[in-house]
Amino acid sequence: xxxLVESGGGLVQPGGSLRLSCAASGFTFSSTAMGWxxxxxxKGLEWVSNINARGDRTNYADSVKGRFTISRDNAKNTLYLQxxxxxxxxxxxxxxxxxxxxxxxxxxxxxxxxxxxQGTQVTVSS
Numbered sequence: 001x002x003x004l005v006e007s008g009g010g011l012v013q014p015g016g017s018l019r020l021s022c023a024a025s026g027f028t029f030s031s032t033a034m035g036w037x038x039x040x041x042x043k044g045l046e047w048v049s050n051i052n053a054r055g056d057r058t059n060y061a062d063s064v065k066g067r068f069t070i071s072r073d074n075a076k077n078t079l080y081l082q083x084x085x086x087x088x089x090x091x092x093x094x095x096x097x098x099x100x101x102x103x104x105x106x107x108x109x110x111x112x113x114x115x116x117x118q119g120t121q122v123t124v125s126s
Contacts, residue, residue: 002026009120022079022096030074033099038092047108057104093119
């Protein structure tokens with residue numbers, strides 16, 4: 001049974017930082033591409049970032065490039081998203097996603113992702 005469990009969300013002031021984690025189980029994490037997708041209040045899904053299975057190729061949305069860093073620890077079956085210089089536009093539910101077919105490409109077609117976590121809320125506010 002595949003499980004993706006996000007953690008690390010919360011309330012942070014503008015300019016602050018948070019690190020999200022996604023604990024994966026039920027599949028071979030080290031051969032699976034992973035990513036983060038978010039959904040802001042009243043908005044549609046927005047692709048944020050993805051990383052290939054080995055962890056040496058990453059892609060970022062322009063809106064987060066230079067501020068967010070995606071990484072993974074295949075020994076711990078865990079995906080991370082380090083978020084710096086947060087602003088109000090980053091307020092959203094953040095979802096961890098997996099794609100069994102490894103890729104180095106940007107994947108913004110939601111049906112391409114095999115599994116989704118339940119999401120963790122990030123709120124940026126003073």
